[in-house]
Amino acid sequence: MQPEVLLSHGGVLEVTLEAAPSMVPWRGGQRWALTYNGKTPGPTLRVRPGDRLRVTLSNRLDSPTNLHVHGLHVSPNAASDNVFVMIGPGEEHTYEYLIPADHPSGTFWYHPHHHGTVAEQVAAGMAGVIIIDDELDTLPPIANTTERIMVLSDPRIGTTSDVLRWSMMGMMQGRFGDGVLVNATPQPSLTVPAGTMERWRILNASASRYYPLRLDGAPWWQLSSDGGRLAIPVDATGLVLAPGERAEVLVAVERAATMALTTTAWQSTPGMGGMGGMGGPPNRSGATETLLTVIGTGADTTAPAVNGPLNTIDSLADAHIGGTREFTFAMGGMMGGNGMSFTINGRSFDPERVDVEAALDTVEEWTITNATPMAHPFHLHVWPFQVIEASDQRTPPSGWKDVVDVPAGGWVRLRVAFRDFGGRAVYHCHILDHEDRGMMGVINVT
Numbered sequence: 001m002q003p004e005v006l007l008s009h010g011g012v013l014e015v016t017l018e019a020a021p022s023m024v025p026w027r028g029g030q031r032w033a034l035t036y037n038g039k040t041p042g043p044t045l046r047v048r049p050g051d052r053l054r055v056t057l058s059n060r061l062d063s064p065t066n067l068h069v070h071g072l073h074v075s076p077n078a079a080s081d082n083v084f085v086m087i088g089p090g091e092e093h094t095y096e097y098l099i100p101a102d103h104p105s106g107t108f109w110y111h112p113h114h115h116g117t118v119a120e121q122v123a124a125g126m127a128g129v130i131i132i133d134d135e136l137d138t139l140p141p142i143a144n145t146t147e148r149i150m151v152l153s154d155p156r157i158g159t160t161s162d163v164l165r166w167s168m169m170g171m172m173q174g175r176f177g178d179g180v181l182v183n184a185t186p187q188p189s190l191t192v193p194a195g196t197m198e199r200w201r202i203l204n205a206s207a208s209r210y211y212p213l214r215l216d217g218a219p220w221w222q223l224s225s226d227g228g229r230l231a232i233p234v235d236a237t238g239l240v241l242a243p244g245e246r247a248e249v250l251v252a253v254e255r256a257a258t259m260a261l262t263t264t265a266w267q268s269t270p271g272m273g274g275m276g277g278m279g280g281p282p283n284r285s286g287a288t289e290t291l292l293t294v295i296g297t298g299a300d301t302t303a304p305a306v307n308g309p310l311n312t313i314d315s316l317a318d319a320h321i322g323g324t325r326e327f328t329f330a331m332g333g334m335m336g337g338n339g340m341s342f343t344i345n346g347r348s349f350d351p352e353r354v355d356v357e358a359a360l361d362t363v364e365e366w367t368i369t370n371a372t373p374m375a376h377p378f379h380l381h382v383w384p385f386q387v388i389e390a391s392d393q394r395t396p397p398s399g400w401k402d403v404v405d406v407p408a409g410g411w412v413r414l415r416v417a418f419r420d421f422g423g424r425a426v427y428h429c430h431i432l433d434h435e436d437r438g439m440m441g442v443i444n445v446t
């Protein structure tokens with residue numbers, strides 16, 4: 001159930017990704033999906049700091065697309081991580097990403113980012129993992145672990161392109177599909193000898209769904225968040241992945257017993273019932289859903305405790321602050337038959353407008369306020385940030401992030417270091433229907 005892996009050689013990885021509809025395996029039969037090279041998830045691209053990644057994207061869809069390398073600290077210009085490029089049906093485009101020699105190792109991903117078609121393309125299957133490896137990956141406690149990639153998704157299941165069709169109300173609350181999958185597989189199981197340390201790289205590739213994660217029967221620790229290794233391992237109890245977020249965890253399988261990785265509804269939508277009939281997510285009953293089962297075999301064996309240190313984080317808590325900014329997520333009135341508007345600071349996305357001018361080699365403090373009754377995950381391209389404070393006290397463990405949940409009616413405060421790359425990029429809500437409906441802004445760093 002692991003996606004195919006494509007490795008760089010001699011500092012280069014060159015791949016062609018064909019974006020196309022395809023029938024993919026489903027419970028002994030097939031279902032319709034949007035795919036990269038006929039697969040969902042697409043191939044895992046595995047590179048090292050200093051490598052050159054060249055991706056030729058061929059569009060065999062009947063709608064425009066493009067490619068975003070989510071979480072990579074690379075240039076947003078020209079043929080690099082430039083989301084203003086549009087690749088029409090039948091066209092192709094070659095991206096070239098130069099990965100800095102000091103890029104942190106970690107779990108990143110690629111997905112379409114053409115404004116207006118992002119949600120349907122990602123929800124229907126277009127996503128793949130990018131791994132950056134370095135020497136830290138060969139040291140304890142990571143050495144001698146069994147590594148697995150876990151792409152979480154919740155596509156709508158069907159045998160035709162009808163799975164792309166959603167009601168206006170469904171798009172406004174964010175599309176939720178027909179059950180939760182790991183690497184496009186419903187409830188896979190892993191057989192693992194007791195005494196094994198499992199290392200999971202988990203990506204939330206859903207268009208809208210949050211995954212509060214729970215693992216019963218085994219101790220587990222979070223090693224990395226979006227932007228790479230944490231300073232020290234953190235107990236992973238209570239881990240929640242918002243759309244776009246990643247976590248790397250170590251799981252100590254100590255007992256010859258069956259245990260489950262499960263998720264439930266994310267209860268962050270107080271008052272949604274009053275929003276003109278907008279309900280919360282369809283699994284609002286709060287039912288627990290199984291993502292994955294681990295079957296421990298052999299004799300019970302106590303695993304060694306996981307401890308650090310893992311990394312040195314250059315904290316921005318005491319950095320000189322070159323500027324502060326306020327951003328407010330809002331949902332406006334009904335726009336005729338077009339549904340609700342989704343805005344940041346009262347404005348809807350305009351690719352021709354620059355919303356934020358920031359200076360290279362400065363650190364800024366941003367406060368993101370959520371003036372709506374539903375949670376929105378905030379994402380910034382190119383420049384990772386650190387979360388300083390959150391209104392609900394759910395401040396993530398210290399480390400580099402590129403997505404953070406902004407709770408309903410609450411706020412988060414973060415610090416961004418504008419290092420290495422100038423250029424034009426975007427920040428947006430990672431509930432992808434909200435992004436497609438305008439909850440996105442343009443930043444220009446010079």
Ligand SMILES: [Cu+2]
Nearest residue numbers: 376429431434
């Ligand atoms: Cu949103």
